[in-house]
Amino acid sequence: MLTAAFADPVLSAQATFRAILNAMARPGSLQPVGVALSPPPPLKKGSAAVALTLCDQDTPVWLDAELRASVSVCEWLSFHCGCPLVGDPATAAFAFADRPAKAPAFETFNIGTADYPDRSTIIVLQVDTLWSGRGLVLSGPGIRDRSTLSAAPLPSDIGDRLARNRSLFPQGVDLILATHDAIAALPRSLRVVEED
Secondary structure (H helix, E strand, O other): OOOOOOOOHHHHHHHHHHHHHHHHHOOOOOEEOOOOOOOOOOOOHHHHHHHHHHOOOOOOEEEOHHHHOOHHHHHHHHHHHOOOEEOOHHHOOEEEEOOHHHOOOHHHOOOOOOOOHHHOOEEEEEOOEEEEEEEEEEEOOOOOOOEEEEEEOOOOOHHHHHHHHHHOOOOOOEEEEEOOOEEEEEOOOOEEEEEO
16 A cells, blocks of 8 residues: 655745755755655655655656565556656656665766756755764865765765765766755765865
8 A cells, every 4th residue: 555645745845945946055964854744665755855846747767676676666666756666766857866886886876968068967866864974075176165965875985986976076866965954965066175
């Protein structure tokens, strides 16, 4: 049986959209996702809220093996978002990964083109926490001096991945890290100054 989507679709989508915008404008900042929502596991509430807000019939979605293995997750996304699920990450407008450590290289996804860099993939990595774990010291647009984000689990080579992604600018992917109750963003414009 399908679980419900947003109890109040308009207000919940607006609140989630503001959280996504704030997260992208202030990389590394934590933005609460306070909407009422019970997606099927292993899809986390933060990821589900992003999907309900940004995905529709015109946004192909790629799921990693863990999420794809859940019939409930696939049916929930198809029913509530209407998004086509694709097997090739290079064709995805959005990608959702439950196991960030196993996520494909970011350049495997659509990095956009020189003329249309905005047509790249937004990758949503599900993490257990945004308050502890590996620390990334960030700089770049939207960050005054430096900012630190601690999240876990992340790919072991996350610093290198983000550096390669930054070197593609203005092309490249944007990342959203999602827990059950918050999100944070790592857009392509940021730089990793150092890692813990």
